[in-house]
Amino acid sequence: MAIDTYLNLVTSQYRDSPNFINWLTTALQKGEDITELLSQFESKFDIDTAVGKQLDTLGELIGRSRKLTFQPSNGVSPILDDEPYRTVLKAKIAINQWDGTIPGVYEYWNVLFPQLYLEIYDNQDMTMDIIVVGLSSTLLQQLLQNGYLTPKPEGVRVNYITVNRPIFAYDMDTTAMKGYDQSYWQGGGIRLDANVFGYGSSNELIGGYGGAWS
Numbered sequence: 001m002a003i004d005t006y007l008n009l010v011t012s013q014y015r016d017s018p019n020f021i022n023w024l025t026t027a028l029q030k031g032e033d034i035t036e037l038l039s040q041f042e043s044k045f046d047i048d049t050a051v052g053k054q055l056d057t058l059g060e061l062i063g064r065s066r067k068l069t070f071q072p073s074n075g076v077s078p079i080l081d082d083e084p085y086r087t088v089l090k091a092k093i094a095i096n097q098w099d100g101t102i103p104g105v106y107e108y109w110n111v112l113f114p115q116l117y118l119e120i121y122d123n124q125d126m127t128m129d130i131i132v133v134g135l136s137s138t139l140l141q142q143l144l145q146n147g148y149l150t151p152k153p154e155g156v157r158v159n160y161i162t163v164n165r166p167i168f169a170y171d172m173d174t175t176a177m178k179g180y181d182q183s184y185w186q187g188g189g190i191r192l193d194a195n196v197f198g199y200g201s202s203n204e205l206i207g208g209y210g211g212a213w214s
Contacts, residue, residue, distance in 0.1 A: 002035070
């Protein structure tokens with residue numbers, strides 16, 4: 001204990017006085033406790049390790065409340081648990097630092113969500129499409145659609161599109177990209193006006209040889 005250093009400085013006249021030693025120990029312990037608390041501040045408020053009230057404090061500084069501005073489906077509470085809230089806070093930090101470019105969104109997205117495939121299209125008519133492949137969590141889908149994960153330029157309408165089916169890729173096995181029999185061809189982007197090519201499937205997103213593929 002650090003306080004032992006100071007207790008060892010007590011002169012022989014008082015070293016065998018239990019009342020004095022107890023009083024001095026109590027006084028020194030208060031300073032020791034404060035020092036220990038201060039030493040934990042960095043880790044307690046590190047966004048990767050903070051929990052509970054510490055995350056709430058970070059949220060106040062970052063500008064994102066734990067309580068959502070919408071009601072999630074399936075009876076999920078609008079007050080986020082620590083892990084989804086941590087994700088939302090990291091996304092908000094990235095949004096706050098965004099440089100206003102599409103490549104800037106790709107850059108932070110690949111850090112926060114390396115397993116999810118993102119495409120963004122500027123439709124040149126004050127609208128843009130944000131497409132995410134592999135986003136299986138309903139809560140994350142709704143966070144995306146409510147603007148919690150990507151920036152929204154002022155005056156621009158954003159069309160959010162999520163595709164749960166993985167796209168085809170050689171030598172890759174992630175949530176968003178898989179090989180034969182587990183994925184679907186993608187060509188030129190997953191657009192509202194272009195189906196994804198897939199064997200043996202046909203719906204509003206998946207088409208056969210009429211679908212888009214590379």
